[in-house]
Amino acid sequence: MAVAEKSSDAKSAAAAARSDADRWVPTVIAEELHIVYRVNGGPRGKGSATAALSRMVRRGGEKGVRKVHAVRGVTFTAYRGEAIGLIGSNGSGKSTLLKAVAGLIPAERGKVYTDGQPSLLGVNAALMNDLTGERNVILGGLAMGMSREQIRERYQGIVDFSGINEKGDFITLPMRTYSSGMAARLRFSIAAAKDHDVLMIDEALATGDKKFQKRSEARIRELRKEAGTVFLVSHNNKSIRDTCDRVLWLEHGELRLDGPTDEVLKEYEKFTGK
Amino acid sequence: MSETTHEGAVAVNSPPSSDQGLSPAALAEKYGLTVSGARPSLPDYVRQLWERRHFILAFSRAKLHAQYSQAKLGQVWQVLTPLLNAAVFFFIFGILMGGRGGMENDEYIPFLVTGVFVWTFTQQSVMTGVRAISGNLGLVRALHFPRASLPISFSLQQLQQLLYSMTVLAAILIGFQHYPTRLWPLIIPVLALQLVFNVGLALMMARLGAQTPDLSQLMPFLLRTWMYASGVIFPLEYMLEKHDDIPAWVTDVLLANPISVYLELMRYALIDGPHHQHLDGHVWLLAVGWAVVAGIGGFVFFWKAEERYGRG
Numbered sequence: 001m002a003v004a005e006k007s008s009d010a011k012s013a014a015a016a017a018r019s020d021a022d023r024w025v026p027t028v029i030a031e032e033l034h035i036v037y038r039v040n041g042g043p044r045g046k047g048s049a050t051a052a053l054s055r056m057v058r059r060g061g062e063k064g065v066r067k068v069h070a071v072r073g074v075t076f077t078a079y080r081g082e083a084i085g086l087i088g089s090n091g092s093g094k095s096t097l098l099k100a101v102a103g104l105i106p107a108e109r110g111k112v113y114t115d116g117q118p119s120l121l122g123v124n125a126a127l128m129n130d131l132t133g134e135r136n137v138i139l140g141g142l143a144m145g146m147s148r149e150q151i152r153e154r155y156q157g158i159v160d161f162s163g164i165n166e167k168g169d170f171i172t173l174p175m176r177t178y179s180s181g182m183a184a185r186l187r188f189s190i191a192a193a194k195d196h197d198v199l200m201i202d203e204a205l206a207t208g209d210k211k212f213q214k215r216s217e218a219r220i221r222e223l224r225k226e227a228g229t230v231f232l233v234s235h236n237n238k239s240i241r242d243t244c245d246r247v248l249w250l251e252h253g254e255l256r257l258d259g260p261t262d263e264v265l266k267e268y269e270k271f272t273g274k
Numbered sequence: 275m276s277e278t279t280h281e282g283a284v285a286v287n288s289p290p291s292s293d294q295g296l297s298p299a300a301l302a303e304k305y306g307l308t309v310s311g312a313r314p315s316l317p318d319y320v321r322q323l324w325e326r327r328h329f330i331l332a333f334s335r336a337k338l339h340a341q342y343s344q345a346k347l348g349q350v351w352q353v354l355t356p357l358l359n360a361a362v363f364f365f366i367f368g369i370l371m372g373g374r375g376g377m378e379n380d381e382y383i384p385f386l387v388t389g390v391f392v393w394t395f396t397q398q399s400v401m402t403g404v405r406a407i408s409g410n411l412g413l414v415r416a417l418h419f420p421r422a423s424l425p426i427s428f429s430l431q432q433l434q435q436l437l438y439s440m441t442v443l444a445a446i447l448i449g450f451q452h453y454p455t456r457l458w459p460l461i462i463p464v465l466a467l468q469l470v471f472n473v474g475l476a477l478m479m480a481r482l483g484a485q486t487p488d489l490s491q492l493m494p495f496l497l498r499t500w501m502y503a504s505g506v507i508f509p510l511e512y513m514l515e516k517h518d519d520i521p522a523w524v525t526d527v528l529l530a531n532p533i534s535v536y537l538e539l540m541r542y543a544l545i546d547g548p549h550h551q552h553l554d555g556h557v558w559l560l561a562v563g564w565a566v567v568a569g570i571g572g573f574v575f576f577w578k579a580e581e582r583y584g585r586g
Contacts, residue, residue: 024293026305031298040487077301103311104415106582112310113302117418125412126333130340139336142329143417174343 027198027229028078028101028118032110035071035093035100035253070096072253073110078198080115083230085244085261087237087268093253094233098200101231115228118198119144123191133164133171133178133186140190154193161219162189163212185212192219199227237265313581314420316574322420330423334430356394356439360387360446367507376512380450381547387446389506391439392540395432396472396533397497402428403476404483404490407583414584421583422576425476433469443544452546460543468536470565474572481576484583504533509549532564 071093078084086094099105102118126143127136137158141151162185164170164178175183201220224230224243234240240247240261247264249257257264293301302308314322323330342351364386368379377385406425407414414421440461448454483489504510505528514525528534535557542553 026301026307029298029302029307075298077298099415101310103418105584106311111299113298113307114310115305115307118310119418120416122416125410125416128336128340130343131336135336135339139329139332142326142332143413143419145326145329145418148328 025080025115026077026113027080027115028076029113030074030076030097030101030110031113033071033074033097033100033107033112034069034109035096035105036108037068037070037096039066039068070253071100071250074250074253074255075110076248076255076258078229078231080228082246083224083232083244085240085247086231086233086250087235087240087247087264088250088256089272092250094250095202096253097250098202098231098233101198102200114198116197118200119194119196121191121196121199121201121223122187124187127175127187127190129176130174132174133159136175136186137171137190140187141193144191144194146194158189158193161192161215162186181209188216192216192223196223196227198229198231199223200231200233202233237269241265311581313577316577319420319422319577319580323422323426326419326423329419330427331430333423334427334434337428338431338434352435352438353442356391356435357442359394360390360442363390363507377509377547377549380452381545381549384443384447384450384452384545384547385509385541385549386507387443388541388544389537391436391443392468392537393501393504393506393533394439395436395468396475396536397501398432398435399429399472399476400479400497401490401493402432403479404493405487406476406480407484408487408490411584421480421580422477422573425480425576426473429469429473429476432472433465436465447544452544455546457543461540464536464539464543464561467561467565470569471532471536474565474568474570477572477576478568481579484579500531500533503528504531505537506533510534530560532560532568535560535564 074093074097086097088094096105098120100107101112101114102120103112103114104120123140123144126140128139131139137155138151141154141158142148146154159165159171162182164182164186170178170182175186178186221243230243232240232243244261247257247259247261247268248255249264249268257267293304296304313319338352339349342348345351347354364383368382368386403425406428407421410424413424479489479493501507505513510528514520514528538553538557539561541550
């Protein structure tokens with residue numbers, strides 16, 4: 001499998017990164033990146049039919065579309081072996097930036113260059129509540145691009161890691177019968193089962209009880225070791241400090257600061273008034 | 275000082291001087307980086323799709339299964355739904371309106387049920403196709419896969435649905451003493467051609483629906499018009515003969531439209547009655563032609579916008 005080759009590639013490269021010559025291999029380059037969402041039917045205030053009609057007539061080509069400029073001209077270069085934290089207040093464009101780096105949301109202007117295929121740690125959207133946990137493990141694995149053999153190999157590991165079966169045979173029940181914590185655990189376990197080149201983690205994933213959080217943090221550290229470059233979105237300054245050596249601070253979709261963790265976090269804490 | 279902090283400190287200082295003056299694009303080229311989310315070439319795209327065949331199949335089966343998983347009767351609805359559909363159409367068009375063109379009940383009911391099932395296959399492929407991207411933006415924005423997987427998967431779901439319906443149809447046929455003939459195996463190539471046609475159409479609608487979600491509001495009306503113009507519930511020739519003021523080319527167009535074509539083939543293969551004994555050879559040509567045109571056209575049309583799906 002191409003995935004396996006790539007990850008072993010990345011591992012050896014990470015080792016090689018310690019020698020000076022190979023340290024500065026870029027893995028992600030973002031150049032003047034702009035992301036714009038277009039929202040239908042979300043214009044100010046009036047959602048009535050007459051209002052929609054008058055908008056169509058008035059603005060012609062725009063047809064009542066409201067634009068949300070989520071990322072405005074972000075430029076950075078990420079190198080192999082780096083772990084980069086993304087911070088900023090809610091709605092500052094962190095998750096959008098990650099999705100654009102992953103090539104999942106098309107850029108309005110600017111470009112993102114990547115080495116291999118960056119992947120977002122998350123599989124929620126592919127799972128179906130009406131299916132059993134068992135079928136969701138398989139479906140989620142296939143959706144992430146794993147082969148049937150890989151899924152078969154890792155199936156037991158995924159189920160054990162999620163701990164779904166600790167309280168009885170829940171994996172053969174539909175996911176809609178799970179508690180929200182159980183469902184979140186299974187989702188994380190599926191998502192974390194795959195190896196990644198450039199890995200992007202949205203913090204919202206680390207859910208569940210204390211015991212499971214410990215386990216998932218350990219798994220994320222493991223994934224970090226295997227991946228070439230890691231991006232981490234978090235509102236927890238401690239976890240950023242623990243895992244990242246560089247931080248990008250986004251505010252209103254603009255890159256406010258880019259530098260070593262300590263420096264950026266100091267400024268950020270000043271900004272948020274901590 | 276630990277090794278990691280040392281490395282971290284160096285990492286953000288500055289890249290080697292040889293890379294300093296390079297523009298992002300030149301730097302990307304030097305290290306062989308590619309544009310994220312760029313559209314692959316057509317052969318690459320086909321290969322990627324083929325690699326995802328297990329996902330496409332699993333997704334379609336999961337969708338099919340999830341549909342009735344909350345109902346008490348569960349998967350029985352897979353068969354019950356088409357049966358009830360046929361019953362309603364028979365009540366309205368067979369009994370109340372009597373639009374059957376001289377067919378006896380034992381020929382008209384199989385005619386009607388075949389029509390409704392085959393039509394539903396295309397209709398549902400189009401309807402799910404329109405929403406294939408726009409209704410699954412969450413999935414499109416979370417994971418990488420060739421986006422054509424979605425409309426193809428939904429069309430396959432409809433095919434599996436149709437296979438359930440076909441068992442109902444077989445029972446009805448036998449109930450009206452249309453026993454299996456040597457023509458029955460013909461339904462396999464007919465279904466294959468219709469599937470290719472449906473997939474092509476679904477791909478086309480998926481791209482249009484991704485750009486203009488309003489299409490899903492408009493489609494039911496277009497589809498209903500198409501259904502009445504294709505002889506799904508009454509024989510088309512019979513309707514046209516009644517109106518001798520209709521120009522000949524209109525008749526030709528209606529008879530050559532893909533739904534009429536696939537229906538005619540299917541009925542010819544399955545129904546053993548006085549109105550279904552004869553088939554012109556050119557109908558097969560039309561069936562292949564429609565499949566090729568819609569299949570290839572729809573696929574290329576969809577692929578052309580591959581990198582743009584996912585924008586809201």
